Amino acid sequence: MTFRLPTLAALLLLAGCATAPSSAPPPPAAAASAPAPKADTPADDNLNAVAWTQTAIEHDLIYLQTYRDAQARLLAALKDPSWDALAKDDRMAPAKGLKPAVVLDIDETALDNSPYQARLVRSGGEYNEANWAAWCKEEKARALPGAVAFAQFAARHGIAVIYVSNRAKDLNGPTLANLRKAGFPVSGPDAFLGLDTFVEGCEQVGTEKGCRRQLISRRYRVLMQFGDQLGDFVTVLANNAEGRERALAPYRDWIGTRWFVLPNPTYGGWEPALFNNDWSAPRGERRRQKIEALRVD
Known part of the structure; x- marks a missing residue:
């Protein structure tokens, strides 16, 4: 199905594209009051x-x-x-x-x-x-x-x-x-x-x-x-x-x-099986071994 926009609306839409991708939804109103994530909090x-x-x-x-x-x-x-x-x-x-x-x-x-x-x-x-x-x-x-x-x-x-x-x-x-x-x-x-x-x-x-x-x-x-x-x-x-x-x-x-x-998917025996059950390993090292366990083909 094809939609035809009036000329003025089309120009406004194109102008908006200069500042934000047209596919990006507007931020919800509640987002302004949500606490910002801590910069030092790792993913x-x-x-x-x-x-x-x-x-x-x-x-x-x-x-x-x-x-x-x-x-x-x-x-x-x-x-x-x-x-x-x-x-x-x-x-x-x-x-x-x-x-x-x-x-x-x-x-x-x-x-x-x-x-x-x-x-x-x-x-x-x-x-x-x-x-x-x-x-x-x-x-x-x-x-x-x-x-x-x-x-x-x-x-x-x-x-x-x-x-x-x-x-x-x-x-x-x-x-x-x-x-x-x-x-x-x-x-x-x-x-x-x-x-x-x-x-x-x-x-x-x-x-x-x-x-x-x-x-x-x-x-x-x-x-x-x-x-x-x-x-x-x-x-x-x-x-x-x-x-x-x-x-x-x-x-x-x-x-x-x-x-x-x-x-x-949050925890269980499947997880430590990916890093030799070594919970004493640093968090970053455990994460590295989990990434290595991923299949890419």
Whole structure:
């Protein structure tokens, strides 16, 4: 379609082009009152990831799609006595006859901690235990789309909802309170397995969740697992590209049926895998290695 401008309007438009590209939108009125960025604040690699997480409707739709699809499959899994979503190494007792359960990670699976990440982007800081604990104790994290509806559906059908988290022991109380405020069914303390959970006969390595999954296996037949990290589903012995693929390989067919993976571009095991898991390296060096890991063809 072709539009014809009156001569005067056309001349005005051409005059404007001398000072600004015609494709550049005018600055919003609110921009004048927005604080100017600090000149000494370096570019933050997490800016786009956090902005997408908080503002992209596609982010919310992925969560809704995932939890709705899982809910549609849940009752069929419940009726199948052979159905189990625990990896072979995590199943310590026969699943037959055990109470059914679903297992949810908390951060970026059930609860949205993007405001914490946004604070880091704005301040130019990085994660540390103190500022993370302060955020958790605010008990303000919102439920991610679809998560509460799924958990409530499971609970109504007699399926235990078990939350497994790597939050530190002193955050157990605030975490349970936050879950309840957000509307998640929490049957009691046994429904929450934090980082401090002791599992007799199993030595936890770092923040790996394998021992806690083994504990769950003694009590429940697990119908589904949900998480934003590979380690939420299976133990990753070597956190590099090859080790992560090796851990997943036997269970790839479970994705979307027994295991449901949520997106997290802001943090996770995928990131340190790019710089040999060396968090002691300077921020600039870690960034350099991440750039080197990018494929350009």
